[in-house]
Amino acid sequence: MEVRTEAARNALQNITGPSLVVDYRGVPVVSAYHRLNIPGLNWAIVSEIDQVEAMQPVYQMRSTMVLIGIGVCFLITLLTWFVSVPLSQRIDGLKDIVLQLSQGKLPGKPLLTGNYDEIGQMIQAMNQLILGLRRTSLFASEIGNGQLQSPYEPLSAEDTLGNALIQMRDKLKASQEKEIVLSRQRTTALLEGEENERRRISRELHDGIGQLLTAIQFKINAIEGQEQARKEIKTILDETILEVRRISHNLMPSVLRDFGLEAALRSLCNRTAQATGWQVSFSFDADPEAPALSQEFITSLYRIAQEGIHNAVKHAQATKLDVIVDHEPDQVQLRMRDNGKGFDLQTYETQDGEGNGIRNMRERTHLLGGKFQLISRVGEGTTLVISVPLGEEVTERMSD
Structure with a gap:
């Protein structure tokens, strides 16, 4: 059989090599000839083999590689989705927080940090910022409410907002302290003016009216006749002299100036017992190490006791009153306790407000730098406790 193919011709022409040709059947084959x-x-x-048969493994490998490529692409896409979705959620969370902060809102809950990568570090820093802003907001609110003693630690040395609030707090505190000092000075000046006026009126009553009344008494005693009218006039005049002496003593008791606080308070308690018929007990305990008290301090404490006894006589409906003074090295404490009708403190403060007597005692106590405590229950009497610390601060306040 004669075969006329490209492979046969090339081989007879001494051309060597494999090539892709068409065989005698007209089918592409891979041919090798020599x-x-x-x-x-x-x-x-x-030597020839059909191209389809020769390339079958290649085609199978190509299909396998295509399937493997598709699977790898699917896995990469799936892995990318699993990585990118949580990542985008964390970024969205950061975006929402930044938007809220831009509107002046503080998020209620912190974000979960998750992995400690760059985004995790950003979330952690944002949570710290939110916590710091919440503390700063609370600190600003406390300043607005006048709580100037509230502690605060700035986020860092470069915390602009925190440091500005601290400076504002310190300035307000200094202004408040200055106002307190000025108020104390004004109150001290008023009380000093009041005491000076009391002394002046007491002196004028004693030296002026008292002497005139005494002179009238001598004149009446020298008048003869009309014995009954003379006795009546003398009785009225004696009562007037006693009343003038009582007023002068209440304005400025000489015993306070001449013999000190203990003698003045004892005299006040004795006169109260005589005037009311109450059982008034007085106790004064002074520690040997206790410092001497200034005249201004003694006068203020006496006025507090005087006002307290006056209030008890006026309102308590009591039969017994205890006045106790403890003069210790570090403080002076005055306690007054009666067995009167008492009252409900909460109702008294909310409905009736604070009376002038209690207000005056409280102001004098605060001026001394002391603590004013009022204890009362209906049917159980009333107790008043005044505690004033002693030291250089009290001396400075009284000297001012």
Whole structure:
């Protein structure tokens, strides 16, 4: 059989090599051919295999690689989705917080940090910022409410807002302290003016009216006749002299100036017992190590006791009154306790307000730098406790 193919012609022409040709069937084949070097013979070896059959493993490998590529792409896409969704959620959370902060709102709950990567570090820093802003907001609210003693620690040395609030608090505190000092000075001046006026009126009553009344008494005693009218006039005049002496003593008791606080309070208690018929007890305990009290301090404490006894006589409906003074090295404490009708403190403060007597005692106590405590229950009497610390601060306040 004669075969006329491209592979046969190439082989007989001494062309060697494999190539892709069409065989005698008209089917593409992979052909390998080579001419035989045999003398006298013009032969060649041709070996062929169909292209489809030869390329079947390649096609299978290509299909496998395509499937593997598709699977790898799917896995990469799935992995990217699993990584990017939580990442985008964390970024969205940060975005929402930044938007809220831009509107002046503080988020209620902190964000979960999650992985400690760059975004996790940003979330942690944002949570710290929110916590710091919440503390700063609370601190600003406390300043607005006048709580100037509230502690605050800025986020850092460069915390502009925190440091500005601290400076504002310190300035307000200094202004408040200055106002307190000025108020004390004004109150001290008023009380000093009041005491000076009391002394002046007491002196004028004693030296002026008292002497005139005494002179009239002598004149009446010298008048003869009309014994009954003279006795009546003398009785009225004696009562007037006693009343003038009582008023002068209440304005400025000489015993306070001449003999000190203990003697003045004892005299006040004795006169109260005589005037009311109450059982009034007085106790004065002074520690040997206790410092001497200034005249201003003694006068203020006496006025507090005087006002307290006056209030008890006026309102308590009591039969017994205890006045106790403890003069210790570090403080002076005055306690007054009666067995009167008492009252409900809460109702008294909310409905009736604070009376002038209690207000005056409270102001004098605060002026001394002391603590004013009022204890009362209906049917159980009333107790008043005045505690004034002693030291350089009290001395400075009284000297001012």
